[in-house]
Amino acid sequence: AGTAALAAILGYLLGTIPFGLLLTRAAGLGDVRKIGSGNIGATNVLRTGNRKLAAATLLLDALKATAAVAAARYAWGFEAGLVAGFFAFLGHLFPVWLRFRGGKGVATYIGVLLGVQPWTVLVFAAVWLGCARLTKYSSLSALVATLVIPVVLWILGEHSFALTMALMTAISWVKHKDNIKRLLAGTESKIGQKG
Ligand code: G3P
Numbered sequence: 417a418g419t420a421a422l423a424a425i426l427g428y429l430l431g432t433i434p435f436g437l438l439l440t441r442a443a444g445l446g447d448v449r450k451i452g453s454g455n456i457g458a459t460n461v462l463r464t465g466n467r468k469l470a471a472a473t474l475l476l477d478a479l480k481a482t483a484a485v486a487a488a489r490y491a492w493g494f495e496a497g498l499v500a501g502f503f504a505f506l507g508h509l510f511p512v513w514l515r516f517r518g519g520k521g522v523a524t525y526i527g528v529l530l531g532v533q534p535w536t537v538l539v540f541a542a543v544w545l546g547c548a549r550l551t552k553y554s555s556l557s558a559l560v561a562t563l564v565i566p567v568v569l570w571i572l573g574e575h576s577f578a579l580t581m582a583l584m585t586a587i588s589w590v591k592h593k594d595n596i597k598r599l600l601a602g603t604e605s606k607i608g609q610k611g
Pocket of ligand 1 (some may be wrong): 452453457463496520521554558597
């Protein structure tokens, strides 16, 4: 139990680093929470028009979760890696530094996949890119990809990994509730649109 708690704390703290906010501020673009969807993630950073910054946000928000998984796994084993990854995701969604108002967890979700089983990122990417190509919605692509992942993992017998990801999927879906409302109303902004 002691190691699980340590893994959770390590993961949470790494997860709370809001790279989208830090990078856009450092680039002199102001507060990313005041534009577009108000989110701190890569999709909203893209709405500043700076693609490199959006890519860097995606990468760094993902890698903070990967680092949490890798460090905890190295120190305390596979299950601790899952715990650290899950808490990195929670840290991104509910960062103490931002009064618990964080992101929606798509990049950190990918980072956990990368840390636990790298090939699963290919599944996520294929579904996300396919859906994004068809619909041009970042949020919808993430909603679909995060549904597919736990199902695939479960079928392949990766039960503890599947359940961890399913829990993250459920939480991320709740965080996407405004996106879901906009998708249903037909008012969600498409990739490449600023609004
Ligand atoms: O899945 C991407 C999601 O986070 C959407 O971001 O900024 O459109 O709410 P945003």
